[in-house]
Amino acid sequence: MKIELKKIAHARSGDKGPNSNVGLLFRHPEVYNWARKIITSTVVKSHFGSVVKGDVRRYEMDNLWALNFILGDSLGGGGSESLLNDAQGKTHGQALLLMEVDFPENLEVFINE
Amino acid sequence: MSNVIRIANGQGFWGDSIDAPVNLINDGPIDYLTLDYLAEVTLSIMQRQKLKHPEAGYARDFVDLIDRVLPDLVSKNVKVISNAGGVNPEACRDALLKIAKAKGINIKIGIIKGDNIYDELDNFTANGVDFKNLESGEDFDSIKDEVYSANVYIDSFCIARALDEGAQIVLAGRVSDPGLALGPAIHEFGWKSNEIDLIAAGTLAGHITECGAQCTGGNYTRWNEVEDLANIGYPIIEMYENGEFIITKHDGTGGLVNRQTVSEQILYEMGDPSHYISPDVCVDFTSFDLVDLGENRVKLSNIKGLEATPTYKVSISYFAGYKASGQLTISGPDALKKAELVAALIWKRLENAGCIYEDKSTEFLGISSCHGDINSIPKQINEVVLRLGVKDNDKDKVNRFGKEIAPVITNGPPGVTGFAGGRPKAQEIVAYWPTLIPKNLIKTDVDVN
Numbered sequence: 001m002k003i004e005l006k007k008i009a010h011a012r013s014g015d016k017g018p019n020s021n022v023g024l025l026f027r028h029p030e031v032y033n034w035a036r037k038i039i040t041s042t043v044v045k046s047h048f049g050s051v052v053k054g055d056v057r058r059y060e061m062d063n064l065w066a067l068n069f070i071l072g073d074s075l076g077g078g079g080s081e082s083l084l085n086d087a088q089g090k091t092h093g094q095a096l097l098l099m100e101v102d103f104p105e106n107l108e109v110f111i112n113e
Numbered sequence: 114m115s116n117v118i119r120i121a122n123g124q125g126f127w128g129d130s131i132d133a134p135v136n137l138i139n140d141g142p143i144d145y146l147t148l149d150y151l152a153e154v155t156l157s158i159m160q161r162q163k164l165k166h167p168e169a170g171y172a173r174d175f176v177d178l179i180d181r182v183l184p185d186l187v188s189k190n191v192k193v194i195s196n197a198g199g200v201n202p203e204a205c206r207d208a209l210l211k212i213a214k215a216k217g218i219n220i221k222i223g224i225i226k227g228d229n230i231y232d233e234l235d236n237f238t239a240n241g242v243d244f245k246n247l248e249s250g251e252d253f254d255s256i257k258d259e260v261y262s263a264n265v266y267i268d269s270f271c272i273a274r275a276l277d278e279g280a281q282i283v284l285a286g287r288v289s290d291p292g293l294a295l296g297p298a299i300h301e302f303g304w305k306s307n308e309i310d311l312i313a314a315g316t317l318a319g320h321i322t323e324c325g326a327q328c329t330g331g332n333y334t335r336w337n338e339v340e341d342l343a344n345i346g347y348p349i350i351e352m353y354e355n356g357e358f359i360i361t362k363h364d365g366t367g368g369l370v371n372r373q374t375v376s377e378q379i380l381y382e383m384g385d386p387s388h389y390i391s392p393d394v395c396v397d398f399t400s401f402d403l404v405d406l407g408e409n410r411v412k413l414s415n416i417k418g419l420e421a422t423p424t425y426k427v428s429i430s431y432f433a434g435y436k437a438s439g440q441l442t443i444s445g446p447d448a449l450k451k452a453e454l455v456a457a458l459i460w461k462r463l464e465n466a467g468c469i470y471e472d473k474s475t476e477f478l479g480i481s482s483c484h485g486d487i488n489s490i491p492k493q494i495n496e497v498v499l500r501l502g503v504k505d506n507d508k509d510k511v512n513r514f515g516k517e518i519a520p521v522i523t524n525g526p527p528g529v530t531g532f533a534g535g536r537p538k539a540q541e542i543v544a545y546w547p548t549l550i551p552k553n554l555i556k557t558d559v560d561v562n
Binding site for chain 1: 153248333335373384386387398399401402433436473487488500502503504
């Protein structure tokens with residue numbers, strides 16, 4: 001079924017110079033193991049559209065059941081140079097939680113868990 | 114597990130809750146209170162304050178705080194570690210000693226020196242340090258004449274040294290944020306720089322708590338599951354001699370500490386998690402175990418470190434032109450269409466006046482300012498806030514922008530309001546230049562009164 005990531009994940013974001021990072025965290029290892037195959041840097045780059053001008057890099061953290069995404073050139077320069085309302089990418093985590101995914105039936109028990 | 118110390122953080126940034134540190138002291142036992150006042154460009158503000166007034170250049174809020182809590186600090190023997198010294202820890206100490214004297218209290222205050230290299234930049238460049246931008250690779254020459262401040266993120270052993278010498282308050286400038294928590298652990302347990310797993314553990318603990326309540330239920334995805342946010346408890350590390358530690362908060366406070374609140378914060382401002390570089394060590398954030406013990410207690414163990422790098426990070430700030438931003442609220446039928454028209458009018462009029470900017474921004478708050486076009490736009494919008502911004506080296510041109518906002522209230526479409534606070538004025542842009550310096554060129558020093 002199609003669901004938004006907010007039903008299965010947590011996210012927190014902040015700035016790294018001109019880039020932002022979004023940590024995407026899962027509550028169950030089964031969901032994390034599915035996510036690391038599906039939620040690639042390409043999928044995330046495409047979700048963010050015009051927000052992310054640069055590349056997206058992805059890191060895996062098996063111990064936390066988490067993926068870390070670096071969104072390249074996503075802050076209009078970053079820090080005090082940026083003219084943007086969200087110059088530090090504080091809200092980018094919330095944006096990723098709105099991404100729609102095809103969630104497998106065998107994991108549906110974890111939705112909103 | 115043997116010895117344990119309780120290290121709290123009551124300030125995640127300059128501007129954080131002024132009551133949080135007071136509550137940490139009063140609501141339960143702690144041994145150390147860490148307080149972070151320095152963001153990347155804060156030091157540039159302090160450096161300029163010091164140029165105007167030689168006795169300025171540190172976080173005044175910190176002095177106000179100590180004025181409130183000093184008798185309790187002394188009676189409970191809580192030690193305070195802070196970077197509030199900014200670019201003038203000596204003057205900050207003088208201000209604190211004056212308060213102590215007025216209260217009839219004797220107190221030992223240690224200051225950390227050696228991070229501020231503003232006056233030595235020419236020396237270093239003459240001796241071959243290139244200060245190339247760590248992110249963009251740009252040459253330092255391009256900004257050399259515009260530098261406002263230059264500070265090295267120095268190691269945490271100097272904090273431990275000040276504590277070894279009996280300081281109750283340690284005042285640093287630019288030490289690493291996690292170092293504020295690592296320093297006390299080094300002091301208490303005698304950890305050595307080559308015990309890299311222990312140094313990594315202290316650094317991870319400091320990373321988790323450095324943003325205050327962001328690990329105890331603040332900024333948490335499941336915000337509706339957090340109880341009593343109004344009385345949110347700030348974080349406490351229970352650090353053991355073997356490097357295992359527990360993240361918790363005082364009993365009876367609001368907020369939440371669980372696997373997810375702590376994990377979210379571990380991910381905050383994270384780059385490559387297998388190489389988290391601090392002045393003291395390189396931490397592997399994919400290495401450790403995290404166990405939720407329940408009752409607002411989360412345990413971390415088996416943290417692995419890698420050898421520290423041969424360089425310190427340097428935070429340089431510099432003047433990078435001017436910017437201004439202004440906003441208007443547009444309401445009623447076709448609010449978004451009218452807002453788009455208002456933006457177009459203002460840009461056209463500025464262009465007519467000969468103002469073309471190096472950079473400008475048009476944002477629709479309530480629609481797309483944070484997430485671009487990720488969300489679809491609702492059919493019925495009651496109101497939208499238009500936010501415009503410009504950036505340029507020409508201050509006059511930036512100020513000219515500020516004069517073009519208010520007129521559209523009467524000479525644009527209807528339903529436009531929300532112009533308060535006068536014309537937006539040009540503000541200096543203080544930009545951040547991250548770079549590196551070989552560790553052997555930096556001499557740190559500790560001075561306890």
